[in-house]
Amino acid sequence: MISVVILGAGNVATHLFHAFYKAENVFVNQWFNRNLKSIDFYKNMVNVTSDLSSLKPADVYIIAVSDDAISKLSSQLPFENQLVVHTSGSVGLYDLDKKNRRGVFYPLQTFSKETSINFKNVPICIETADKKDFKSLKLLAEAIESASFKVNSDQRSSLHLAAVFVNNFTNQLYRIAHEITESTGTEFDILKPLILETANKIQNLSPYSAQTGPAKRNDKKTIKKHLKKLENSPHKAIYEILTASIQKTHGRKKL
Incomplete structure (x- = not known):
């Protein structure tokens, strides 16, 4: 005991x-x-x-x-x-x-x-x-x-920093997505199966291999449409930063 x-x-x-x-x-x-x-x-x-x-x-x-x-x-x-x-x-x-x-x-x-x-x-x-x-x-x-x-303390500090990205920052992205769906009267709940599938996918794949979407495909037309639709400046800045990060990771040319 x-x-x-x-x-x-x-x-x-x-x-x-x-x-x-x-x-x-x-x-x-x-x-x-x-x-x-x-x-x-x-x-x-x-x-x-x-x-x-x-x-x-x-x-x-x-x-x-x-x-x-x-x-x-x-x-x-x-x-x-x-x-x-x-x-x-x-x-x-x-x-x-x-x-x-x-x-x-x-x-x-x-x-x-x-x-x-x-x-x-x-x-x-x-x-x-x-x-x-x-x-x-x-x-x-x-x-x-x-x-x-x-x-050790250094490893734990790195884990804590990584946890902020996968939890706190991700949750803020959920909040932004919630605001986007609310702006057109769309149900945020429709996105929940996607959220679960994204989390489940990395149980068997690396985050690198699991990445999908317009930034990885370098779909410039869709990216421009998204940026045009985003009226909130901070949200637009986040979209641009994350898009650039994905493009760099996967060897795509920026807009």
Whole structure:
């Protein structure tokens, strides 16, 4: 049985709590947040506190707060030589205070409190200063049925950057597509099978091989029609940048 204390009450912290709470080999000994109102709903399921001095013993202390708050919170912990990890993709291992054993338990997934997550589909990127602690975090990932990967801070930073492209930027493109369909009273839902097929395709093909569309074909006539139809200047700029990027990747001449 692995005991954990969760520090923070954001999306990642909340989903980790639910995953750990359901796991047979994990016991959530306590949940800390400076604002108890954020976790008061869970007080019948776990001991909650807003007082760092009252933190209970645990095998792993998981800091799941905003990136800017990780270093300060780790320095305020009232103990030494315990395993303290953060869940960030972009914060370095050594941003954690050196008075404790340091680690990273980064679930590479998008989290929203309103959407349930199956951790079987969430890869956990693990980094530790001590090899023994890596084994502990690997067991913690296995307890929630997640695949785990040993990565260093530089690799994790690259993964986080790549994740912004495949998730955050892609979602913004969905939003632009939603605006385009709305402008003519067209149902955005008609595009959802295409979205799913595009995502499914790269399970078996490289992104390079999966690319289709007017930019790859160098269909200048269609590209000009699209640009003419786009009335929103930022949307037009995005279209031009992405078209140029695809053309460069696939050896096509620009307009």
